[in-house]
Amino acid sequence: MTRPEYLDGNVASWQRQAADYVVPAERGWTSIDPYWGIFGIEETVVQMLPADMSGLSCIELGCGAGYVSAWMARRGAQVVGIDPTPNQLATARRICAEHGLDIEFREGFAEAVEFPDASFDFAISEYGAALWADPYRWIPEAARLLKPGGRLRFLTNSAFVPMCAPDLEADGPMTDRLLRPYFGLHETRWPDAPGETEFHLTHGDWISLFRGNGFDIERLVELQAPAGATTAYTWADGEWAHKWPVEDVWMLIREPSS
Numbered sequence: 662m663t664r665p666e667y668l669d670g671n672v673a674s675w676q677r678q679a680a681d682y683v684v685p686a687e688r689g690w691t692s693i694d695p696y697w698g699i700f701g702i703e704e705t706v707v708q709m710l711p712a713d714m715s716g717l718s719c720i721e722l723g724c725g726a727g728y729v730s731a732w733m734a735r736r737g738a739q740v741v742g743i744d745p746t747p748n749q750l751a752t753a754r755r756i757c758a759e760h761g762l763d764i765e766f767r768e769g770f771a772e773a774v775e776f777p778d779a780s781f782d783f784a785i786s787e788y789g790a791a792l793w794a795d796p797y798r799w800i801p802e803a804a805r806l807l808k809p810g811g812r813l814r815f816l817t818n819s820a821f822v823p824m825c826a827p828d829l830e831a832d833g834p835m836t837d838r839l840l841r842p843y844f845g846l847h848e849t850r851w852p853d854a855p856g857e858t859e860f861h862l863t864h865g866d867w868i869s870l871f872r873g874n875g876f877d878i879e880r881l882v883e884l885q886a887p888a889g890a891t892t893a894y895t896w897a898d899g900e901w902a903h904k905w906p907v908e909d910v911w912m913l914i915r916e917p918s919s
């Protein structure tokens with residue numbers, strides 16, 4: 662596949678942002694217990710990862726600074742993390758060496774991954790490909806990479822974010838008004854983030870895409886922030902996220918027969 666037209670803009674943005682993610686990444690690498698999303702919701706609530714991943718071949722699609730890969734490796738998995746942003750990979754490789762884990766961090770993008778068909782038992786993305794790659798390109802690629810019966814789990818923004826967030830982050834967090842249409846969600850570009858492209862779909866469109874690529878749905882977890890939760894991300898707020906989901910976690914299984 663040719664390089665997606667939006668990729669260079671997103672990589673340029675992540676090259677700039679990578680330095681801001683070093684400290685949060687180091688906290689993630691150090692944590693024994695996984696936590697998810699912008700409110701750090703505990704793994705006991707979300708259950709993204711099997712408790713024992715021994716013998717599983719895993720890929721993280723858009724690994725960033727690599728702490729999710731570390732959590733899988735510590736559960737016994739053989740892990741590859743791919744990401745298109747060199748500065749993010751440099752952080753991941755440095756911290757990985759400090760922790761003495763054996764994880765391959767490889768430059769690449771989720772829309773066309775340089776591994777043969779059916780290479781992996783488990784694929785995951787936390788705000789990586791899940792938000793920054795076109796689902797109509799990366800979901801078929803994830804299906805190709807997974808063995809029959811393999812699992813795909815990913816966390817991304819709910820459709821409420823592109824509907825309820827003001828145009829400018831400086832204008833404050835998500836509102837309780839529907840500012841943009843639900844139907845037609847796909848590419849999202851924010852006026853204060855030139856060059857960046859995010860991707861969101863309606864639930865109906867996600868489900869059609871999964872079914873069209875041979876995935877069954879195990880669970881959809883709409884993450885609820887605990888009462889009193891806070892986040893460093895100014896576009897969201899804990900009180901709002903206690904009432905409505907800011908993030909969705911999709912858990913899929915590649916049909917054994919497809």
Ligand SMILES: C[S@@+](CC[C@H](N)C(=O)[O-])C[C@H]1O[C@@H](n2cnc3c(N)ncnc32)[C@H](O)[C@@H]1O
Pocket residue numbers: 668671672675682686722723724725726727728729743744745746749769770771772787788789790793794795
């Ligand atoms: C918020 S980080 C998420 C990764 C990880 N959970 C973290 O917080 O470090 C977003 C990552 O998505 C990556 N990304 C952007 N476009 C991508 C694509 N087309 N395929 C895979 N990853 C992509 C970026 O390079 C960035 O490292």
